[in-house]
Amino acid sequence: MEKKLILPRISGRRLLMFDSNMNFYGVQANYLKDLCELRKNVPDYDQHVNFKIFHSYVDAYVVCPLIGYQYGKRIPMGSSTDGDVGILLEQISKKRSELRFVYQILMLIDEDSEPDEEKRIYRAFKLSESSAEDKERIAENMKIFNEYFFGGIEVLHEQFVDECTDDDSYLRRMYEYVKRFNEEQDGEALKASIDSFLNK
Numbered sequence: 001m002e003k004k005l006i007l008p009r010i011s012g013r014r015l016l017m018f019d020s021n022m023n024f025y026g027v028q029a030n031y032l033k034d035l036c037e038l039r040k041n042v043p044d045y046d047q048h049v050n051f052k053i054f055h056s057y058v059d060a061y062v063v064c065p066l067i068g069y070q071y072g073k074r075i076p077m078g079s080s081t082d083g084d085v086g087i088l089l090e091q092i093s094k095k096r097s098e099l100r101f102v103y104q105i106l107m108l109i110d111e112d113s114e115p116d117e118e119k120r121i122y123r124a125f126k127l128s129e130s131s132a133e134d135k136e137r138i139a140e141n142m143k144i145f146n147e148y149f150f151g152g153i154e155v156l157h158e159q160f161v162d163e164c165t166d167d168d169s170y171l172r173r174m175y176e177y178v179k180r181f182n183e184e185q186d187g188e189a190l191k192a193s194i195d196s197f198l199n200k
Contacts, residue, residue: 017142018099022061022087026078028150029085031157036060053160058091061149062098068151069106075150103145113144 024032036054054060068074092099107114107124114120123141159177163169 017103017138018092018096019089020092021089022092023084024077024086024146024150025080025082025084026075026150027082028075028078028153028157029083031153031161032057032060032085033083034161035153035156051160053156056091057085057087058095060153061087061092062095062102064150064152064156065102065106065145065148066152067155068148068153069110071151071155072112073151073155074144074147075154076147077150103141106145106148107141110144110148 035052036057036059037052054063104124108120110120114123123137160173163173
């Protein structure tokens, strides 16, 4: 008889994830400005007039952590002297469910930061701020999430800002990137991995 893993609900208790303004520092903060559409009141708007991938910072915040993981790239946050950017809670709140979903995926599949499968399940689904120890763990998990976010930013910056000089090169690069990314995904392996968690 198959065992079903019963995952606890996370909505009943307040979490420390994605419930405040987010501030990011370092060179990758400037890279993020290169990748996202900017309002003209951004102080250094004129320094980031290149081809854009994302409509907003928060859209990049949803996607880039998975790209960072896919390319095995984690980058620690740098210094505010090298660049800074912020995402307001108002914007984060609109994408909170997507952000938590991506967070949970990363916490489940990232064996480099936690080899033990049961601990990966715990950190993905059971952590809340019910204890000081859990608060520390959430903070460490968010650090991992944000390092993959910075890693994904750098990957996309290399692919689309450093390499694209006109509309044709941008469109060609986008087609090649999406095609390669799809080819690198193993749908059956991913399904089997998810089933292995649920059918214990």
